[in-house]
Amino acid sequence: MAVIRDVMPAFELFQPATVDETLGLLERYGADAWIMAGGLDSFDWLKDRIKRPAVVVDLSQMMDLRGVRDVGGGLEIGALTTLTDLVRHPAVQQRFGLLAQAAELVASPQIRHQGTIGGNVSQDTRCWYYRSGWSCYRAGGNICYADSPTAVNREHAILGASRCVAVSPSDTAPALIALGAEFVLRSRGGERVVAAEDYFVGPDINITQMTVRRPDELLTTIRVPDRFAGAQFYFEKIRDRQVWDFPLVNVASAMTLSGETIQEIRLAVGAVAARPLRLTAVELAVAGKTRNEQTAAMAGELAVDGAVPLRHNSYKILLMQNLVKRAIRGGPMQGEGG
Amino acid sequence: MTEDRLKNASRRQFIKGVIAAGAVVSSSAYLFRSIPLSGQPTAAGSVERLMTLNVNGQQRRVDVMRQETLAMTLRYKLGLTGTKIGCDRSECGACTVLIDDVPRYSCSVLTHSVRGRRIVTIEGLAAGDGTLHPVQQAVVDEQGFQCAFCMPGFVMATVGYLKSNPSPTREELAHAVSGNLCRCQDYNKILTAMMRGAELMRRA
Numbered sequence: 426m427a428v429i430r431d432v433m434p435a436f437e438l439f440q441p442a443t444v445d446e447t448l449g450l451l452e453r454y455g456a457d458a459w460i461m462a463g464g465l466d467s468f469d470w471l472k473d474r475i476k477r478p479a480v481v482v483d484l485s486q487m488m489d490l491r492g493v494r495d496v497g498g499g500l501e502i503g504a505l506t507t508l509t510d511l512v513r514h515p516a517v518q519q520r521f522g523l524l525a526q527a528a529e530l531v532a533s534p535q536i537r538h539q540g541t542i543g544g545n546v547s548q549d550t551r552c553w554y555y556r557s558g559w560s561c562y563r564a565g566g567n568i569c570y571a572d573s574p575t576a577v578n579r580e581h582a583i584l585g586a587s588r589c590v591a592v593s594p595s596d597t598a599p600a601l602i603a604l605g606a607e608f609v610l611r612s613r614g615g616e617r618v619v620a621a622e623d624y625f626v627g628p629d630i631n632i633t634q635m636t637v638r639r640p641d642e643l644l645t646t647i648r649v650p651d652r653f654a655g656a657q658f659y660f661e662k663i664r665d666r667q668v669w670d671f672p673l674v675n676v677a678s679a680m681t682l683s684g685e686t687i688q689e690i691r692l693a694v695g696a697v698a699a700r701p702l703r704l705t706a707v708e709l710a711v712a713g714k715t716r717n718e719q720t721a722a723m724a725g726e727l728a729v730d731g732a733v734p735l736r737h738n739s740y741k742i743l744l745m746q747n748l749v750k751r752a753i754r755g756g757p758m759q760g761e762g763g
Numbered sequence: 764m765t766e767d768r769l770k771n772a773s774r775r776q777f778i779k780g781v782i783a784a785g786a787v788v789s790s791s792a793y794l795f796r797s798i799p800l801s802g803q804p805t806a807a808g809s810v811e812r813l814m815t816l817n818v819n820g821q822q823r824r825v826d827v828m829r830q831e832t833l834a835m836t837l838r839y840k841l842g843l844t845g846t847k848i849g850c851d852r853s854e855c856g857a858c859t860v861l862i863d864d865v866p867r868y869s870c871s872v873l874t875h876s877v878r879g880r881r882i883v884t885i886e887g888l889a890a891g892d893g894t895l896h897p898v899q900q901a902v903v904d905e906q907g908f909q910c911a912f913c914m915p916g917f918v919m920a921t922v923g924y925l926k927s928n929p930s931p932t933r934e935e936l937a938h939a940v941s942g943n944l945c946r947c948q949d950y951n952k953i954l955t956a957m958m959r960g961a962e963l964m965r966r967a
């Protein structure tokens with residue numbers, strides 16, 4: 426689909442060295458400014474000339490907001506930390522393996538060396554009608570091309586659709602929700618902290634945005650509390666090719682057990698709705714239950730309650746059900762594919 | 764024979780010269796295109812076009828558009844055409860170069876963002892006297908590629924990876940070059956060549 430052209434259309438380029446400078450630029454240019462961290466979601470938009478920002482605020486020269494800090498058993502992750510640095514960090518590997526697993530499954534090595542965690546959770550949807558510049562609801566128009574009779578919608582939503590059927594593409598988002606992370610957003614006006622699951626919005630709330638971030642805000646830090654440090658984790662991503670491809674469905678769970686009894690669990694699923702979905706009903710239903718086949722089966726069924734398939738994606742319902750089952754059980758059943 | 768070679772070489776130089784000149788001419792259109800920013804003059808912190816890039820150990824002065832990617836600068840401004848552009852969308856790996864020893868897709872890097880960083884392309888691997896880098900030598904020894912359009916990307920991804928893990932298993936190396944595609948599709952031969960490269964490097 427992509428067409429190689431000579432160069433991108435011109436834009437004014439700023440390379441702030443500090444957070445304060447960045448916030449100044451965002452305040453000044455507002456919606457005209459495009460934040461570029463690793464740029465790996467940005468370049469498609471700019472090269473395809475679908476989005477034409479007047480100003481690009483490139484964060485490559487900023488040394489703040491990089492790296493992971495160990496704070497009292499939890500983590501403070503700078504938004505500009507690359508996925509590779511995240512995967513390699515000892516505290517992430519040892520205590521929050523769920524996040525390391527999710528980040529390791531993103532795209533390809535070169536993309537992980539450059540793509541940032543802030544960019545990964547803030548990236549836009551992959552719906553190709555929208556990304557090709559069709560004037561759909563999400564782009565300010567009044568139709569969803571992915572939900573028309575002839576649409577190619579194998580990758581689209583089965584839950585939470587409201588006019589738009591695009592899905593959240595991020596692999597790290599469900600892991601951060603399962604870990605109970607918080608996102609710190611800063612603007613010239615101050616700072617606000619939102620729970621990971623509240624960073625993302627569905628089309629019922631805002632059809633043109635994937636997150637609650639305002640144009641004058643910078644995502645600075647992701648805080649992961651110590652609550653689930655070293656807990657039982659499960660992450661699985663299903664995709665067509667084992668490199669590059671976005672999730673068809675992914676699942677992340679963090680669970681604490683007392684013997685075989687599930688004490689506490691947080692569970693999230695990606696690529697089934699416009700936002701990564703935290704499955705609160707399932708969490709409540711399995712808490713206090715014995716971790717066994719029966720509980721897993723019940724969780725799987727409950728998870729897909731109310732799912733509505735489009736013409737080409739009914740497979741996602743069964744896929745999501747099975748992934749949730751595995752997350753509760755802690756893996757595939759014997760004899761089941763890996 | 765020698766004369767022929769010389770002729771070919773100078774023809775190549777000539778073509779490269781034309782390409783570079785062409786790029787300069789076409790870029791002047793961008794040079795003079797101004798962006799309406801509610802009438803403000805260029806703000807402080809905005810980027811100057813003229814810059815110095817550290818490429819293959821040399822400091823190269825170059826005039827770079829703000830929206831230019833590193834792959835474009837390397838190929839069309841600096842004449843380093845060993846770096847290939849396959850997809851221009853982070854989806855094939857043909858453009859892989861090392862930036863501070865880390866393999867990255869140069870089609871998806873703003874040139875202005877790597878000011879002061881160490882860039883190494885396929886042209887920078889061989890020694891001054893023309894002795895091939897061990898991984899290049901292994902490509903020759905094993906005849907690892909067919910059309911070889913993907914080869915510079917594979918070699919750069921491998922050289923970058925071997926810096927952190929000089930003795931990889933075949934599986935580890937396969938994972939390390941998993942961000943590189945080959946249309947001719949003999950990944951086994953490619954891997955054999957890259958593994959041999961790792962071995963030659965350990966011996967060197």
Ligand SMILES: Cc1cc2nc3c(=O)[nH]c(=O)nc-3n(C[C@H](O)[C@H](O)[C@H](O)COP(=O)(O)OP(=O)(O)OC[C@H]3O[C@@H](n4cnc5c(N)ncnc54)[C@H](O)[C@@H]3O)c2cc1C
Pocket residue numbers: 459460461462463464465466467468504505508530531532533536539540541542543544545546547548549594595596597638642643644645669670671672852853854
């Ligand atoms: C070929 C390909 C395959 C991919 N596969 C996957 C995959 O399998 N799984 C997956 O999860 N992702 C995938 N991605 C998506 C994504 O590019 C990477 O995951 C990467 O992490 C994005 O980070 P970035 O810093 O490069 O993003 P950028 O392009 O710099 O930013 C992405 C968006 O977030 C905004 N943004 C970035 N940083 C901040 C900040 N600090 N504050 C506020 N806004 C910010 C930008 O304005 C932009 O809109 C893929 C991308 C490509 C090109």
Ligand code: FES
Pocket residue numbers: 847848849850851852853854855856857858859868869870871
């Ligand atoms: S040309 Fe850069 S990845 Fe294909």
Ligand code: FES
Pocket residue numbers: 908909910911912913914944945946947948
């Ligand atoms: S050898 Fe032809 S693309 Fe790889």
